[in-house]
Amino acid sequence: MIQFVNVTKVYPNAHAPALNGVNLSIGRGEFVFVVGPSGAGKSTLMKLLYREELPSSGKVLLDGKDIARVREGDVPYLRRQLGVIFQDFKLLPERTVFENVAFALECTDVARREIMRRVPASLELVGLRHKTHSKASELSGGEQQRVAVARAIVRNPVLVIADEPTGNLDPENSWAIMKLLTDINKMGATVVVATHAKNIVNEMKKRVIAIEKGKVARDEERGTYGYES
Amino acid sequence: MNLRAWVTAIRDALRSMTQSSLMSLASIATVAVSLLVLSVVLLLALNLDYMAESVEKEVQIKAYLCSAQDEDPTCNKQELKDEQKKIIVEQVRKVPGVRELRFVSKEEALQEMKEEFGEQKDILEGLEGENPLRDSVEIQAQDVQQVTAIAEAVAKIQGVADVNYGQAYVNTLMTFTRAIRIGGVGLVLMLIIATVLTISNTIRLAVYARRREVAIMKLVGATDWFIRRPFMMEGIFLGVFGALIAMGLTGYGYSKVVVYMDQNIPFWPVARPEHVLMNQTLGLVVLGGVLGAAGSLISLRRFLKV
Numbered sequence: 001m002i003q004f005v006n007v008t009k010v011y012p013n014a015h016a017p018a019l020n021g022v023n024l025s026i027g028r029g030e031f032v033f034v035v036g037p038s039g040a041g042k043s044t045l046m047k048l049l050y051r052e053e054l055p056s057s058g059k060v061l062l063d064g065k066d067i068a069r070v071r072e073g074d075v076p077y078l079r080r081q082l083g084v085i086f087q088d089f090k091l092l093p094e095r096t097v098f099e100n101v102a103f104a105l106e107c108t109d110v111a112r113r114e115i116m117r118r119v120p121a122s123l124e125l126v127g128l129r130h131k132t133h134s135k136a137s138e139l140s141g142g143e144q145q146r147v148a149v150a151r152a153i154v155r156n157p158v159l160v161i162a163d164e165p166t167g168n169l170d171p172e173n174s175w176a177i178m179k180l181l182t183d184i185n186k187m188g189a190t191v192v193v194a195t196h197a198k199n200i201v202n203e204m205k206k207r208v209i210a211i212e213k214g215k216v217a218r219d220e221e222r223g224t225y226g227y228e229s
Numbered sequence: 230m231n232l233r234a235w236v237t238a239i240r241d242a243l244r245s246m247t248q249s250s251l252m253s254l255a256s257i258a259t260v261a262v263s264l265l266v267l268s269v270v271l272l273l274a275l276n277l278d279y280m281a282e283s284v285e286k287e288v289q290i291k292a293y294l295c296s297a298q299d300e301d302p303t304c305n306k307q308e309l310k311d312e313q314k315k316i317i318v319e320q321v322r323k324v325p326g327v328r329e330l331r332f333v334s335k336e337e338a339l340q341e342m343k344e345e346f347g348e349q350k351d352i353l354e355g356l357e358g359e360n361p362l363r364d365s366v367e368i369q370a371q372d373v374q375q376v377t378a379i380a381e382a383v384a385k386i387q388g389v390a391d392v393n394y395g396q397a398y399v400n401t402l403m404t405f406t407r408a409i410r411i412g413g414v415g416l417v418l419m420l421i422i423a424t425v426l427t428i429s430n431t432i433r434l435a436v437y438a439r440r441r442e443v444a445i446m447k448l449v450g451a452t453d454w455f456i457r458r459p460f461m462m463e464g465i466f467l468g469v470f471g472a473l474i475a476m477g478l479t480g481y482g483y484s485k486v487v488v489y490m491d492q493n494i495p496f497w498p499v500a501r502p503e504h505v506l507m508n509q510t511l512g513l514v515v516l517g518g519v520l521g522a523a524g525s526l527i528s529l530r531r532f533l534k535v
Contacts, residue, residue: 050448079450090445094248106237107451151449 001159001190002026002049007058009044009214018044020214021058026192028158031185033201034194035225036211042194045211046163049192050084051075062159080108083152083160083189087167089144091151093137097128100136101151108155122154123147126180142173149180153189160184162193166200174200201225238458245439246463252438253467256431260471260521261478263424264513268479270420271509274413276500281406283498285373288402290394292321292383294364296335301390309388314364317388321366324382326375335362363390373403421516428471428517429524432464436528443532453533460525468521469514476510 002025009019019041026032034042047053048060051067060067062078070078091100101119110118123129126146136144145165152160162181166174178193178200185191195201201208201224208223209216218226246253294317295304309317318332333341339362343350368383370376376399384392436443439460446456484502491499 052448073452076447076450076452076455079448082450084448090441090448092442092445103445104449107446107449107455109231109234109455112233 001028001030001063002192003059003061003064004045004048005059005061007048007055007060009041009048009053010056017056017214019048019055019211022211022214022216024209024216024219026190028190029185029188031182031191031206032193033204033206033208033223034192034211035196035201035208035227036217037227038196040211041214042211043163046161046192046194049159049161050082051078076108080155081158083155083157085145085148085152085160085162085165087164089141089148089168091136091144091147094135096133096135097123097139097147098132100147101154104151104154118154119150122150125153125183126150140173141168142170142176145169145173145177146180149177149184153184157189160189160191162191162195164194164196166195166197171199178204198225198227234455234458238462241459242462242466245459246466249435249438252435256435256467257470257474259431260428260467260517261474263427264472264475264517265478267417267420267424268475268509268513270416272479272483272500272505274417275505275509277409277413279500280498281409284402285406286369288370288373288376288394288399290368290370290376290380290383290392292366292368292386292392293390294366295388295390296363298361299363299390303387304390309364313388317386318366320386321368321383324379326371326379327368328371329369331367333365333367335360335364338362338365373399373406424516425520425524428468428520429527432460432467432521432524433528435463435467436460436525436532440532443529447533456533457526457529460529461522464521464523464525465518466521468517468519468524470517471521472510472513472517475517476506476513480506480510 004022004024007019007022008017010017022041022045034045036042044053048055048067049062051070054068067078092103095103098119101122102115105115105118120129120132123132126149128143128146128150131139131143136147139147145168149165152162160181165177165181169177174197178197181191181193182204205222205224207221208218208225210218210223210226294314295301295307295309297306297308299306314332318330321327321330339353339356339360342362343353346353366383368379370379376394377396380392380394383389443456480502483506487499487502490497
């Protein structure tokens, strides 16, 4: 599903590469945690996945396709196969929960009828059906992140990328989000989560890839967080 | 590019305008003021041109025909026969650039002179017997630029003693009207540029306020055109509303001014509102819309690079 072949990423004006010769492979249907100290290159790795950044050298392959060779005009179509979740939720605060989720479908020319069917189903899954018509800005952090998850999965993506999805949440809400991601994974999507949530990683016993100073330091099936706090 | 996408875009544009209504009002006001200045200057320029044109229309070439008293050697000191006069008039008519002409016999000329003298026409008493005036042809040119060429051509016609068109006057007039036109066009161009900058700057602010939304749209896989459409519609709305306000004010004001001028200085040539306002409104609305759309698209370019 995902392959990194000797990927190096150097940002302009940076003294050291953010990623340095990374090789890894993630199969279809896997659930993977990406861990490591701040600034180790986790976010860069995630950005390469949804093609916000391109590698300076090496290749990132999605389903065997080199993302660097996707034409600029086709990038939106690439992103439609992905669901992306962020630490800061990235919702439209002035719009309702329904509109925020529907937004992802409207952007991609899905018919109104289909939107009316899929958005409630998605909100049901994250347990926010009762907040359908609330404004996003009126929700708690945990609820907002669940809206973001609903938005990410409403298109049935093959790959869900979550960059520190619980970074702004309390433990209880963090668990709720991780539980949701596990459910999505069970439904067939590949899930990649960059996180600092030590307890969750340790308890869930999933594959853990640790990034340190731009390199893969560990890659363990049923791994642990491995860092203090 | 389907209908639903445009409907969505218009809905989003209207929603964003009502959500940030203060910002939208400020933008519309800025556009309206810029276009108001432009439209007032445009009307001034139109009127100056209209004035120049009506003054130019009054330029007249007068060709005097030979008479027995004429010293001119080509005249042979002979009175012209009526047929000869007719031939001369026909020849004048064929000179390129002649718009209108009128033959004025010396009797008519004397009559007109009496009318001009009014109460003092007694001075001219007794001239009927021995009329010192000459037959003439009054010529109007299609274009004031051609006056000199026409005068020269007419002077060469056999039987024309001399030609008068107020060379000095026409030359000054032409320099003056040309200066007015160049100045007017220059001023309007400068104002259009200023308006473009003002409007695109205004819209840039509106787009900047929504850069977050643009970034999210990109991330969920919206195509660039999907993102551009509502902004473009918003730009068009802002531009068109602004233009309508500007033209509403200009039209109202101009109609009042014209009525006032008709009553108080009726001889002053004024471009009629019914002739100019419709075209100008159409032009300004289109300009407003195009500027709004272009302003949005240009401002968006930076934010689409996510």
